[in-house]
Amino acid sequence: MTEEKKAHYGRFLRQFRRNQKAMIGLLIILGLVLTALFAPVIAPHDPEATNIPDRELAPSLEHPMGTDDLGRDILSRVMFGTQISLYVGFTSISAAMIMGTTIGVVAGYYQGKIDEGLMRAMDAMMSFPPILLALTIVAVLEPSLNNVIIALALVYTPFIARVARSAALSVRNESYVEAAIARGESDRYIIFREVLPNCVGPLLVQASINIAFTMLLEASLSFLGLGVQPPTPSWGLMINQGWAFMGDAPWLVFFPALAIAIAVIGFNLLGDGLRDVLDPKGEIIE
């Protein structure tokens, strides 16, 4: 790492650490990641083991979040649900990042007809509300965990592509890119060595905000019965199945809903903080 780069990262880290929002968000996410990783160890019960005599028990020491209609421990299910939410969030956003960045950088770098064609297609996709587009894709593909991930990746690709394009556009006109072109470097070299590294900031911000949305959307799809299939403990599915018991056993819905809220807040805070640090001019689309 060159001295210049070190200084660059050092400045970033200092600013990041001073940013309260970012730090709180990071702590929440760290907590979620640890919960997901160690769920099999720390969860007090088997999340899928039914136990009819113990159904719908109110929160107690034995079951801090109570039990659901099949006697399953809700705390354990919420913990294992973290795995599903994070898995869906990270995989779908990673896929969207790969597709969106490719499309956006290519459009922003080459401009002209390629840009027009790609970005109008992205606009067309963005003209649908995300939930509607995701619902349609899942309905066509059949509801399952993997298809939810595919649908979410497709839904969020245009958001990433837009940010990637605008970042690439501004980088394209920088003198160091013009210098590289003058040197006769290949497109490949310029895109990977000059353009991409300078787009990372805004893309990271966009991804951390969108990941919260993908987790929310996964919960929505599962709530509508078009996502993860039972008995897999997805937060959205838990709310769906607990809905009928809202009247006299509200803990079936309350705790998974709380988990969703915490996760969404965590990623949003991180995204906001990152933006303050990386993108003070505000190019990000929310």
Added chain:
Amino acid sequence: MLAGCFGDGGSESQAEASESSGDPVSGGELQWGGSVPVQSLDPHLESAAATARVLESVTQGLIRVNWDYEFEPLLAESWESSEDNTVLTFDLREGVSFHDGSEFTAEDVYASFTRIEELGGVAADYMEMVESMDPVDDYTFEMELSEPFAPMLSRMATSDMHILPASLAEESSISEPIGTGPFQFESMEVDSEFVMTRFEDYWDDELPYLDRVVKNEIPDNDNRLNTFNAGEVDFINDVPPRHAGELEDDPDIDFVNRFPQSLVYLGVNCNEEPFDDIDARLALDYAIDKKEVMEGALYGQGQVAASPAAPDSEWEHPTLEPREQDLEKAQEHLEAAGYPDGFEVSFQIPEQYNDQVTAAEIIESQVSEVGIDLNIQLITWSNWLGDVFEEQNFEATTSSYLALWFPDAGFHRPFHSEGAFFFTGWEDEEYDALIEDARQSYEMEERAPLYHEAAEMLQERRSGHILLYWTPTLMASTRNFQGEVMSPDGSTFRFEETWLE
């Protein structure tokens, strides 16, 4: 005569249901909160239970079933069969008028049955057994069958073969049913309400007691219960099993639990691996604790099932019990089938049936103990009918059969290889022959043992249906709604002998 004929129904279940405090009172309007909206009112062409449920009070058949699952006279005062059981002769009730004022005669029976045959009605498969029909005179109707066929009488006791006036029977679709029943159709607004009013010229002068029955369509379970608790309706059906306990304990409410509404089963595809092997089916059967499944899915309001014969009927096997959960035996059968470590199959569940979704989750958890991995997929009812039933593109599934009070419905339709609901691919020539024999025998004493044997065969040879439980009809009413409203067939209602105090 009439009183005597209704008095026949005095079995235990009926007596305990009414807990009647006084004599019937005439008049009043019953507000009923109904669960499944009526979509169509054609008795012959509509197979939906919701339609049969209201038509039971509007149109009538020649005979009907009583609480002992025997036939009692309705539009026919008596009937007999020839020595060889191929000719059925009905003596029709005189002085009966339809809601449109016309008089009921044998011509109406002829026209109605002809309509079923010509329009391909729900009972058209039974009409194929009819060689000829003859309205001998106004009050005698004769039907000749190509061979003895006992289920014909049972089918006649359902709305599939109810009698319409000859003039109406010419219509290819019926939106305003006319019959001889105690109530006449007044109006219907789909998904909102169905109204019927007292028929003044009903042939039984004493009946009905109520002036009007208004069915408010409230498909949402909690909504329906709340409407009832708020006092807006006098009577609701399909009480969510989860709330049965609290209603049972409420002294101001009559809570009634009646069998059978439907039989829920786990179906497996016997044409494909792994369930083409009886050992794989037995392993699954042994791995399931049916009692716990029923407790979980129906909050203990159901009954585990060992035979497709209606519970507590003569047709039911007196001692047969479902296989007890036995994980060791399950393991042995898995090994015999060549899957010592278990296997993984898809498990398609129709999402609209909450009890089946719950049952599926419990079964999934139980059988995972022996390494059988059921991947639950919630599917829509139309996908179930298309993929699972029509295409037989499935490995394991759950579903249900409605109201199997007569044994041919329970034993022939799903299990005989030519049955109307046959789809699991489990074929057994001996079983088929046995059920065909049972169709030809008219006496319960002769028929019942055949069905007992059939039930044993289904279990021993592990048919493609692992029976899970009978769902009950759960109803709640205010204390001033009196009389037995449930009909013995398990899925329709008879309002004629109910009243409001």
